[in-house]
Amino acid sequence: MSAEGSASAPAGRHAIGISFGNSNSSIAITSGDDKAEVIANEDGDRQIPSILSYVDGEEYNGQQAKQQLIRNSGNTVAYFRDFLGQEFKSIDPTHCHASAHPQEHEGTIAFTIQDKEGDEKSTVTVSEVATRHFRRLKQSASDFSGKEVTSAVITIPTNFSEKQKDALIKAAADAGIEVLQLIHEPIAALLAYDARPESKVSDKNVVVVDLGGTRSDVAVIASRGGMYTILATAHDYEFAGVHLDKVLQDHFSKEFIKWNSIDPRENARSLAKLKLEAEATKRALSIGTNANFSVESLAEGIDFSSTINRLRYETIARKVFDGFNRLVEGVVKKAGLDVLDIDEVILSGGTSHTPKIASNFQAIFPDSTTVLAPSTTATAVNPSELQARGAALQASLIQEFESEDIEQSTHPAVTTVKHLSKAIGVLSISGDGAKGVFSPIITAETAVPARRTVHVAAPKEGGDVLIKIVEGGSHIKVTKPEPKAKENGTKDDSDDSDEDSDDEPEEQREKVWKTGSVLAEAAVKGTKKGSKIEVMVNVAQDLAVTITAREVGAKGGVKGNLTAP
């Protein structure tokens, strides 16, 4: 930590959230009423391209630097986030073809650019580049809020190594930003949704699909009472935003070749223009059904202008879209879950604006699953802003704490806890009587200690009731046509879904609970007509269980303990 960074006491802290991506970065602050807001830089951009460019010793950042990719590509540094803290042999420099090339330099990665006045070239390490970028972000945030920004919560991909984290913290510290915490990107996105006032704390399985410019990351997260556990992750560098750009580039290049017999992809400058315009067209297609593609002097002084409609785009980009689908399906399987287990899909990252991706996901997942993307849910948050918002919310939560406290609270001793391997539920009576139906109280993968309460209806006529607490597992039941739509009685429970998926009309898949071993039995006597029984299950850290059952509104009740296994 730099002197500046560590010197800031909690009282004098002004913390922001930073989402630092390969392609774009964004900064968010929390306003007084705990609402996170992504702020625009001096150019008015909320998505600030993570690009630095130098012209005659002057530094350009963001959109201005991005424009320099055409004329000044050698002095423009782009797509450098993933190089931080890496060795040269383990990086993928593909995306830097059209900008300054990374090279090995004293065990780290550097760019040779002309960043000062005069003809002299200097070697700038990736850490220094990141520091300069952070400095610009810090400046923008400080200008916006009128107060010097001292600290930040920064989002990172889930597969960042310790070395990369350290490098990131150092780069930020050099820019005068004290990193309060590094949080995982999918968690930040989830937090941004969960922090909305209308959202309720519940137990749900969430898939966060983060589709960025150069990489796609998917995480399956068990969200249990506001606590998040990542169950599985997947990373893909083959299907991402630039690949959609590539599809459009190829499409328009072919059209250009047809008219002019010149391939604009063979000339670096033409290619850069093509790329920029393709990205703009892609964005336009996320909003409208038609988009223009027009470049002045695309190649050899020939202007080019064309249009494309969304349907065409979706057809030619199908390969990439399918790639996203496979990625998501794969990671759900990797988590040991079924699509029926997923309650929410959150789309995050710039590429998520594409409507087709969201509708594809809706087809994969059952109807009961909410796909949170702008095109499918009206109340969805802008996917590009999710991570920065989540980071800002976390920053506002922890900025009051001493850094020591933060460190202690995020220590593995606190964060590594036992998670239930099976759901705990109560047996209620089903339509056919004799056999009970399992209704989950605490779902699997819930971190202990945990406490949940349910209200279960007592029999209509009242009297003495038996409460049987059991463990349960779920499995997917596939029924052939003409199935008896079997209600399993837990429709109201957010964690359950018993709807069939649309894409397979010939067979119905439903999630069925299987009753496992019995944990305890309790009796509540003399219940009134139409009353409800409150069952509270409290699992302690050592897996000891306390069960309390009583009639809603009544005093006392039955209480019992199960010892730790």
Place this chain on the structure above:
Amino acid sequence: MASHAQVTLPLPILPEGWTGEKDFKAIGNLSAATQRSIEPVGPHFLAHARRARHKRTFSEDDRIQAQENAKKVEEDDSGEISEPEDPMMLSRDAKDWKSQDHYAVLGLSKYRYRATEDQIKRAHRKKVLRHHPDKKAAAGSTEDDSFFKCIQKATEVLLDPVKRRQFDSVDENADVEPPTKKQAKDGDFYKLWSRVFKAEGRFSKTQPVPKFGDKDSTQDVVDTFYNFFYNFDSWRSFEYQDEDVPDDNENRDQKRHMERKNNNARKKKKSEDTARLRKLVDDAMAGDERIKRFRQEANASKNKKRLDKEAAEKKAKEDAEAAKASAAKAAKEAEEKAKVDKEQGKKAKEAAKAAIKKNRRVMKGSVKDANYFVTGAPPASIIDSVLNDVELIQGKIDADETAALAAKLNGLKVADEIKGVWSGEVKRLVEAGKIKDGDAKGLA
């Protein structure tokens, strides 16, 4: 969590013959759990970390959080003055302000002497907003501003520290009636009386006032309490109940008379109040079980002290005697031992002396046996000189050497051998520097 999940399917009816201890039957244990990392993010994680680090359970944490929240609410709410207004009070006339309960007028009857200045100000503002004559006029009622005047008067009194103290002095609504004997017997004696004394304590010039305590209080606490109230220093005064002194200059005598009368009345009331308080404390003390307990304890401890003292004295006496006896015994033994030692020393000395004498005789005998180292009859001068030399040597050597020398000479009859022993002895003594070379020539 705020909302509970609902399960609509009914629970099964308790089968017949089902029994369980306290209606609960533990049957199994949970399956083994998986270790996973939770993400250290979000408000609920903060709660988890708080619980984990302070090792609290859910309910403990809930309670602590609730307490913290409740504290905040109370602070926020302390300014909330919302008491129902008595219609009788609303129709009061400001003219008889002396008899009005200023706290009740402002809606502060819950706080009374404890109300802060800030509370009074806010209460006043709130009442003004409601009862301002303009508001009444707007509402269409007559221009009746009498209660508004009451409010203004109440505020005037309560915001002036001197006037407020005068009013507080006679504010009977803040008094707490002492419990009757029956009440004290049936109810919680200490709770009832402590309320009384808490109210009385407001008149004390010295604050804070010691607490009445409860049945387990120590003697210190109880003593402090009664001492304080028997020496109660009260600021209570009764000016507020003065009769109006005519404010005109017409009748000075009348005025003076009134003032005197008032002064006397105040003094009388003050002394009455002091007596009242004293009686109150007497009553409390009379029924106070703690005092009785302390007395019993004191008696018990006094008796115990006496017994202890006697026992201690007896023990000391015994100890002293034993010490004396043992000292005498020791002295006697020492004396006897010394006597024995002395006798033994004497005997040894005599024996040594006898031995030396004997040895010396042996020595002299030896020279005589050697015929004084001459052949034939020795002349007297030679005998004399040889014996002198023998005596010289005898004087130079100590008892042990004498014994050794005598042993060597003893039994020797041949003159040369005797001579050899003697010359050896002389030589040794010369070397040791005890005699000079040339001395004892007759023996060399």
